[in-house]
Amino acid sequence: MVAQLLDVVSTAAILYAVAAGLLLVFGVMKIINFAHGALLTVGSYAAVVAGQYGLNPWLALPVAAAVGALLGIVIEYFVVRPLYARPLDAILATWGLGIVIGQLLTISFGRGVHFSEPPLRGVVDILAVDYSRYRLALIGVAVVIGVGISALLSRTRLGLDTRAVIMNEDLARGIGINSGRVRFITFAVGSSLAAAAGMLITPLSSVDPNMGTPWLVNAFMLVLVSGSSLVSLAIACVVLGGAQVLVSSYVSPILGGLTIAVLAAIILRVRPQGFAHA
Amino acid sequence: MLEPPGSEAMLSGSALQQTRGRLLPVLAVLLTCLAVVGIAPYLLDTYSVNVLTRSLLYACVALTVDMLWGYMGILTFGQSAFFAAGAYSAGLFFTHSGFGPGTALAALAMGILAAIAMAVIVGWLAFWHGVSELYASVITLVLPIVCTQLLYSGGAFTGSSSGLSGFESIDLSVEAWFWTAGTLLATLTAAAWVFVSSDAGQVLVAIRENEQRCQYLGLDTPRLKILLFVACAVVCAITGYVFACYSMVVSPELAGFVFGTELVIYTVLGGRATLIGPVLATIAVDYESAQLSGDYPFVWKLILGSVFVVVIVAFPRGLLPFVGDLLRRATAAWRGSPRASTADLPIIDVLDPAEAIGTSAGSGAALRLEGVAKHFGSLKVLDGITLTAGAGELVSLVGPNGAGKTTLMRCIADGLERSSGRIEVNGHDIGRSPPEFCVRLGVGRKFQTANVFNTLTVAECLRIARARLDRPSVFSRSRLIRLPPAAYRTLVATGLDQKLDSPAGILSHGLKQALELTMVLALEARVILLDEPTAGLTKEERAVIGSILKDLVKVDGLCVLLVEHDLDFVRQISSRVVVLHQGKILLDGSVDEVVESHLVKSIYSGAGHQAGPT
Numbered sequence: 001m002v003a004q005l006l007d008v009v010s011t012a013a014i015l016y017a018v019a020a021g022l023l024l025v026f027g028v029m030k031i032i033n034f035a036h037g038a039l040l041t042v043g044s045y046a047a048v049v050a051g052q053y054g055l056n057p058w059l060a061l062p063v064a065a066a067v068g069a070l071l072g073i074v075i076e077y078f079v080v081r082p083l084y085a086r087p088l089d090a091i092l093a094t095w096g097l098g099i100v101i102g103q104l105l106t107i108s109f110g111r112g113v114h115f116s117e118p119p120l121r122g123v124v125d126i127l128a129v130d131y132s133r134y135r136l137a138l139i140g141v142a143v144v145i146g147v148g149i150s151a152l153l154s155r156t157r158l159g160l161d162t163r164a165v166i167m168n169e170d171l172a173r174g175i176g177i178n179s180g181r182v183r184f185i186t187f188a189v190g191s192s193l194a195a196a197a198g199m200l201i202t203p204l205s206s207v208d209p210n211m212g213t214p215w216l217v218n219a220f221m222l223v224l225v226s227g228s229s230l231v232s233l234a235i236a237c238v239v240l241g242g243a244q245v246l247v248s249s250y251v252s253p254i255l256g257g258l259t260i261a262v263l264a265a266i267i268l269r270v271r272p273q274g275f276a277h278a
Numbered sequence: 279m280l281e282p283p284g285s286e287a288m289l290s291g292s293a294l295q296q297t298r299g300r301l302l303p304v305l306a307v308l309l310t311c312l313a314v315v316g317i318a319p320y321l322l323d324t325y326s327v328n329v330l331t332r333s334l335l336y337a338c339v340a341l342t343v344d345m346l347w348g349y350m351g352i353l354t355f356g357q358s359a360f361f362a363a364g365a366y367s368a369g370l371f372f373t374h375s376g377f378g379p380g381t382a383l384a385a386l387a388m389g390i391l392a393a394i395a396m397a398v399i400v401g402w403l404a405f406w407h408g409v410s411e412l413y414a415s416v417i418t419l420v421l422p423i424v425c426t427q428l429l430y431s432g433g434a435f436t437g438s439s440s441g442l443s444g445f446e447s448i449d450l451s452v453e454a455w456f457w458t459a460g461t462l463l464a465t466l467t468a469a470a471w472v473f474v475s476s477d478a479g480q481v482l483v484a485i486r487e488n489e490q491r492c493q494y495l496g497l498d499t500p501r502l503k504i505l506l507f508v509a510c511a512v513v514c515a516i517t518g519y520v521f522a523c524y525s526m527v528v529s530p531e532l533a534g535f536v537f538g539t540e541l542v543i544y545t546v547l548g549g550r551a552t553l554i555g556p557v558l559a560t561i562a563v564d565y566e567s568a569q570l571s572g573d574y575p576f577v578w579k580l581i582l583g584s585v586f587v588v589v590i591v592a593f594p595r596g597l598l599p600f601v602g603d604l605l606r607r608a609t610a611a612w613r614g615s616p617r618a619s620t621a622d623l624p625i626i627d628v629l630d631p632a633e634a635i636g637t638s639a640g641s642g643a644a645l646r647l648e649g650v651a652k653h654f655g656s657l658k659v660l661d662g663i664t665l666t667a668g669a670g671e672l673v674s675l676v677g678p679n680g681a682g683k684t685t686l687m688r689c690i691a692d693g694l695e696r697s698s699g700r701i702e703v704n705g706h707d708i709g710r711s712p713p714e715f716c717v718r719l720g721v722g723r724k725f726q727t728a729n730v731f732n733t734l735t736v737a738e739c740l741r742i743a744r745a746r747l748d749r750p751s752v753f754s755r756s757r758l759i760r761l762p763p764a765a766y767r768t769l770v771a772t773g774l775d776q777k778l779d780s781p782a783g784i785l786s787h788g789l790k791q792a793l794e795l796t797m798v799l800a801l802e803a804r805v806i807l808l809d810e811p812t813a814g815l816t817k818e819e820r821a822v823i824g825s826i827l828k829d830l831v832k833v834d835g836l837c838v839l840l841v842e843h844d845l846d847f848v849r850q851i852s853s854r855v856v857v858l859h860q861g862k863i864l865l866d867g868s869v870d871e872v873v874e875s876h877l878v879k880s881i882y883s884g885a886g887h888q889a890g891p892t
Contacts, residue, residue, distance in 0.1 A: 032412070082591050088353060088411070092546060093590040095539060099583030106576045213536075217423060224416060254431040261420045268413055269403050 002129045004245065010135040012234075012241040013142035015260075017200055019219035019226075019233060020145050021193030027166050027228030028186040031087045032220060034095035035075060036194045037212025038102055039068050043198025044207040045105060048114045057119035060199050068195025069188045071101075076187040081180075098212070106209040118203030134203055141200060145193070146230055162186065166228060214257065221264035227276030236275045240264060300754065301472065308468040315460030319453040326565075327456045331524055333564040334459035336541070338466055338517040340560040341553065342510035343541045348551030349474055350506055351411070351486030355538040356400065356418035359425040360511040362533030363396060364389035364518030366429070366436065369528035372445035374435075382448065386519050393515035394508055396421065401504035407493075407694070407712050422535040429530040441529030448523045455524040462520065463557065466513060470553055477741060477750030480734070482506070483551075484742045487731045494691065494725075496717030496746035496801060543586050549596025558598065624737040624778050625757050628766045631834075642705035644669045644720075644837035645690070645805045650699030652685055652861075659685050661861045663699070667854075669804065672831045672838045674848040676872075677858035678881060683841045684726060686858070687807045690839070691716050691723040703805055717746065722803030726810050726841075728790035732783030736774055736793055739782050740765075743797035764834045765799035768792065768826050772819075788819040795823070799830070806830065806838045812847065824851050845882075849873050857881070 018040065025033045033039075043064035050060035075097060083090040120137050123130040153159035164172040165182045173179050198212070205211065222240060226232040240260045248256025267274055319327045339357050346352045367389030371381045400421055404414040429436045436442070450458070473479050485492050485499050492499050522528050531537060544563055548555030563582065570578040593600050645667045652660040660682045667673045675683045689696040690703075693711040701708045703719040713723075731739050740759050741750065748760055761769065769775045772792035777785065782793055791811060798806060808827075812820045828851050830836045842848050848855060848869070855872040857865040859881050865872050872878060 079587060079591060086594065088415075089590050089594060092542065093587050096543070096583050096586040096590065100580060100587065103576050103580035103583060107580070217419070217535075221416070221420075224413070252431065254427050258424055258427050261423055265403060265417055265420050268416075269406075272408070272410075272413070 002127045003131065004249070006126065006129070006131050006135070007245045007249075008238070008242040010132075010139055011245050012237040013139040014197075014201060014204070015218060015222060015237040015241045016142040016234060017138065017145055018194075018197040018215050019222045019237065020149060020230070021190035021197065022219045023223045023226060023228065023230065023233050024149065024186055024193070025190035026223050028162060029080070029090075029183050031080070031090040031094075032223070033080075033187070033190060033194075034091055034216065034220075035097040035101065036094075036190075036219060037216030038098035039071060039191050039194035039212075040198035040201075040215055041105060041207075041209060041212040042071065042101060043068055043195030044116075044202045044211065045109060045114070045198075046195065047116045047199040047202045048109075048207055051116045057117050060116070060119075061196055064199035065192045065196040068198075069192035071195070072188040072191025073184070075191065076184050080187060081183075084183075098216075102209045102212070109209070111209060114207040116202040116207065138200060146234060150230055158182070158185065218260045221261050225264045225267050225274030227274060229276050232275040236264075239275075300475070304468055304471055308464055311464040311467075312461060315457060315464060318460070319456050324452055327452050329565055329568040330561070331452070331456045331459045332521070332568075333561045334456070334463045335517050335521045335524075336544075336564050337557045337560040338459075338463050339514050340541050340544045340548075340556040341463075341466055341470055342513050343545045344548075344550065344553055344556040345470060345474070345482075346506065346510055347542070347545060348553075348556075349479065349482040349486065350503065351489075352404075352418075352503060352507070353411070353415040353542070354418040354507075355415065355535055355542060356421035357510070357514050357541055358535065358538035359396060359422045359533050360393040360514035361518035361521070361537075362422075362425060362429075362528070362530075363393040363511075364515030364520075365522040365528045365532050366442075366518075367392060367515075368447070368519050368522035369442040369445060370436070372447055373437075373442050377446035377448075382523075386516070389515045389519050390512050393511040396425075397508040397511035398504065401500075401507050405500040405503040405507070407500065418538075419535060422533055422538045425533040426530045426535070429533055436530075437528075439530060441527060443527040445526060447526050450524075458520060459524070462517065467553060467557055473752055474551075474553065475755065476752050477745075477755055478752040480738055480755075481742060481745055481750060484731050484734060484738075487733055488729065491729050491731065492742070493713045494717065494723050494729075495743050495797065496714050497742075498714045543582070545596075547586065547589055547597055549598035549600075552596065552598050555596050555598030559596075623757070624741075624759050626766060626769070626775065626778075627758055627760045629760050629762050631763060642702065643667065644671075644704060645839065646702040647690070648700040648702075650686070650689055650696050650701060652682070652689055652695065652697050659861050660689065660696070663861075663863060665856065665863065665866070667805075667837050667839065669837050670831055670835045671853050672827060672840060672851060673854045673856055674840045674842050674852040675856050675858055676842060676845065676848060676878070677864075680860075681858040682861040683858055684809055687723060687809055687839070687841065690805070691721050691807055717801060717803065720804035721807065722798040722801045722805070723807040724794050724798045724809060724811055726813070728787065728794050730782040730785075730790055730793050730797070733781060735779050735781055736785070737778040739793060739797055740769075740800055743800040747802065761796075761800055762802050762834075764830055764836070765796050767829065768796045768799055771822055771826055772796075788815050791815065792819075792823070795826075804836060806836055808838065809841045810843070811840070812842070812844070820847065827851050845873055845878075 022033060022036045025031065046064040046067050047057070047060040050063050051057065055063070075094070079093050079097060080090055083093055118134050120134040122133050124133050124136060153163055161172070161177045162182050164177055165179045169179050201215075222233060222236050225240070226236045240263055243263055244256050244259040247259045264274075318330070322330070339361050342357050343354060346354050364386075368385045371385035371388065375381045400417055404417040430438055432438060474482065481492075481497065481502065485497070485502065489499050518532070541560070544560040545556040547563065548557065548559030567578060567582075589597065643666045645665075647663050647665040650660060650663040651658065663686060675686065677683055685695075690701055690708075692713045693701070693708040693716060703716065703721055706719050708716050708719060731742065734742070737759060740761065744760060772789065774789060774792055774796060777789070782790065785793060795808070795811060812823050815823065824847060827838060827840070830838055831853065840848075840852070852869050855865070855867065855869055856863055857872060857878055864881070865875060865877065
């Protein structure tokens with residue numbers, strides 16, 4: 001029971017870390033970045049490479065984040081910006097980029113599976129249950145990500161500009177906010193978060209060029225049921241992630257993999273605003 | 279639905295000829311393609327014939343992506359699932375029940391039925407009122423993911439990740455399969471071509487352009503979307519069945535969302551809404567993939583992905599229209615200016631009032647509202663509106679901005695809008711019905727800002743407006759547009775009849791307003807809701823609209839509800855004036871009573887001011 005509860009919370013935390021960057025980009029730019037899965041994979045490979053060079057596993061985190069930010073800058077400038085007026089095309093173009101990134105990874109690292117060293121090993125005893133220290137640490141990381149983005153949005157000038165763009169981009173531009181800059185930074189931060197999340201999940205799953213797709217699909221569905229609110233995203237991650245854990249352990253792991261997508265689709269049909277306020 | 283009236287026999291005859299003249303080139307192209315398909319196996323090596331068979335079948339599926347996305351605006355990632363439904367039906371039947379004529383037919387039927395069932399479920403989930411485009415695409419994305427996982431979890435029954443193979447199937451030579459696939463593709467493409475260039479095909483484009491206007495023209499757009507979606511699913515299932523019979527292998531990847539997105543990629547590359555583009559792109563890319571992926575598997579996909587991104591960014595219309603433009607520019611110098619043809623000009627036919635079958639007068643008042651209220655949370659926008667208006671009445675709704683006039687119009691035209699109360703049109707309760715049902719009861723709504731189909735011509739806009747009553751043909755494009763007298767008078771009085779061939783998007787503001795009014799009148803509605811139809815018009819245009827409105831009431835006996843700020847205009851044309859203020863009816867009376875009332879003056883100019891209305 002305790003183990004299951006911890007599973008639910010830590011699964012929600014992982015989903016939150018993976019989806020946060022996607023949500024940020026969706027909220028500000030109103031596009032779904034389909035390269036998110038590929039950027040996540042890049043982050044995972046960054047962790048693998050860092051491990052091969054004998055770096056401290058924790059140091060892989062800033063490396064992955066930096067690589068993600070750099071890629072995000074390039075993608076925003078060359079692909080997303082020209083498609084500003086065509087949001088559905090932007091979705092397709094980022095999907096195409098996902099393919100390109102995936103193939104580049106395949107050419108560089110082969111199709112094989114890689115593993116990386118977890119930054120934390122071993123288990124802790126919680127209420128007579130031995131639980132993975134790393135999964136517990138991820139809960140903390142997810143909280144830091146959530147609080148960090150919220151603080152950025154509510155405490156800084158850039159955050160104020162960003163919230164203005166989220167609410168009404170035309171008006172924001174009218175009063176002199178450089179919305180192009182806000183979009184640029186948002187995309188870089190979102191990509192950076194994607195890659196960082198990719199690094200964080202490596203100890204829990206094997207690394208291969210196509211690993212990003214299932215994560216992308218789940219993150220995408222979570223973002224859609226959350227609108228553009230970080231709080232709704234947290235609720236969605238706990239509810240849907242929890243359902244996934246329960247279905248996986250009591251019904252079948254394969255159906256568990258579908259739980260988030262199917263439930264999100266049904267939730268959106270019944271309540272189009274999802275977990276967000278009306 | 280309508281029998282063409284006898285007096286139009288001659289016109290119908292010429293319209294029919296038009297059809298034949300239009301179908302002949304399609305038939306010629308189809309026969310040429312079939313001839314190419316017939317000869318090809320003798321010119322190509324067996325390996326290429328084998329690979330091309332698969333490419334031709336994939337192209338059939340890409341065709342459905344173009345129909346749904348290119349023409350109707352539904353971005354679908356899920357066509358692979360319907361393809362797999364047909365393919366797995368064959369694989370499962372032949373593996374578990376053995377091959378025979380009976381099982382072959384049963385498998386085909388089962389595959390089609392499964393695809394229909396899936397399409398109906400997806401359609402129910404994805405197409406409803408007020409749904410966002412993105413959500414529909416999301417559902418089509420979830421479908422292949424669910425299907426793949428179910429196939430994985432099917433154990434020995436579905437063959438799990440390795441799929442099914444080694445089953446016996448229809449015994450045809452490599453060439454015969456090529457001919458089958460080629461004939462299927464050529465026929466489907468020709469049929470799709472005839473369909474999208476017909477009047478019914480125009481409805482698809484209208485839905486893509488402006489779904490809301492379509493609904494307020496009485497078209498049940500969710501139902502039409504589901505219909506096309508189901509039809510496309512059936513095509514995919516049949517193609518998938520042929521694929522399984524020819525390849526004798528089925529695997530979960532067929533249902534996958536990677537294949538689903540590849541089809542979208544081919545459609546983008548070839549050019550959306552061109553039919554031929556996606557077909558050619560699919561054949562070229564899939565054939566090349568088979569040739570190159572042996573030697574350079576990852577590089578090939580890398581190139582494909584890069585080209586896809588470049589095409590989306592730089593050539594959003596796709597490669598075929600781009601090449602087409604180049605060719606046209608090159609040949610323009612030879613051919614000189616394009617010939618101006620009057621043969622295609624639409625013919626307007628005025629309906630006899632007796633033939634106007636839009637809606638019957640029904641019993642009771644044309645429009646009756648009882649205690650209608652609308653609130654957002656605790657904010658009451660409308661409160662206890664009770665109002666009756668009869669045929670032949672022009673009721674003007676006046677009141678300051680924010681009084682609830684437009685909201686009241688919305689509530690009458692869409693049963694889902696109001697919070698409480700009862701609305702009857704021609705004696706029928708509108709209940710909680712969506713806009714297209716209210717149109718059927720006899721409500722026509724003109725929006726505040728001109729709401730037309732910008733890329734369609736004036737004539738095409740009118741034909742869409744008539745689509746509910748004069749069911750459009752799926753084969754041909756008719757030159758004939760039948761309009762009720764009121765719509766025809768408006769068309770002529772505003773000069774739109776001289777612009778039937780102009781795209782609606784380039785019309786002046788006044789003409790756009792006039793076009794929308796004509797479209798609403800073409801619905802043969804009995805209750806016409808007009809939201810500031812004269813806003814932004816010149817004085818002359820305003821006078822024309824004024825006399826049109828008077829005629830609607832006097833000559834056609836319609837019930838017109840008009841929102842208007844110009845009290846002079848209201849005084850000239852109204853038979854009754856209703857004053858709304860803060861969501862309530864303040865005054866309801868004759869023109870003189872209301873316009874001269876001090877109350878109205880004080881409301882319009884704000885409390886504490888003595889000045890009259892402007």
